[in-house]
Amino acid sequence: MKELTSQQKINFGQNWNLVKNDLDKAFSDKLSQFNQGIEKKVYFDPTLPGIKPPQGHLHLVTQAIEDISDIFGHIGFTRARYPEIDWDYYAFEALNMPADHPARDEWETLFVDQQPDTKMGKVVLTPHTSNGQVREMLRVNSKPPIRMINIAKCYRRQQDISHAVMFHQFEGLVVDKGINISHLKGTMDYFVKSFYGPNRETR
Secondary structure, three states: OOOOOHHHHHHHHHHHHHHHHHHHHHHHHHHHHHHHHHHHOOOOOOOOOOOOOOOOOOOHHHHHHHHHHHHHHOOOOEEEOOOOEEEHHHHOHHHOOOOOOHHHOOOOOOEOOOOOEOOOEOEEEOOOOOHHHHHHHHHOOOOOOEEEEEEEEEEOOOOEOOEOOEEEEEEEEEEOOOOOHHHHHHHHHHHHHHHHOOOOOOO
C-alpha cells in the first residue's frame, strides 16, 4: 500500500469497499435463509440416534434353510449336519446301490483325486443328502427314536439350463415304534402348508 500513489490508494479503497459490501450482503442473505428454514422445521436434536439405513436381507437359499429348519423343529425334528465330501460307502454302498449302479460312474458323480480306502472306497462329493441317514443310524447305533433332517449341498456332474453342478437338497429320517405311511403323509402335508401357505393342497 505504501508504494501506491494517492490516486491508486483511492481506487484500491473503493474496490475493497465494493468487495466487502458484496461479501457482507451474501453472508446476510445466507444467514437470513438459514434462520427462516430453522423456524419452519421441527426442533432437531443432533444427539438423537439416526434412522438406520437398509441393511439388505439374507440370501434366498439361507432364508429357505432357516425356514425349513424352523418348520421341522416345531414337530420334534433336529437338524443334523454331515460331510459334503464323503466316502463312497456312505454315499452308495450302505444305501444298497451296487457297484454297477449308473449313479456311481464318473458321468454322474464327482470323485475326489485321493487314494481309495479298502473298506470305504473312493472319496466323492456327496450326490445326495442320504449319506446323512447312514451316518445318523450309525451314530445312535440304530437305536430309535430318530427324528432328523439333513439340509446340505449336493454335487452331480450335470450342467444345463435347468441343472447346476451344485444344488441344495434336504431330507428327513424318522425311526420309531408305530411309525407308518400316514405319518409320512401328514408330515409332508404339514411342511407344504407351512412353507408354501395354508391353502396349498397335497396329494
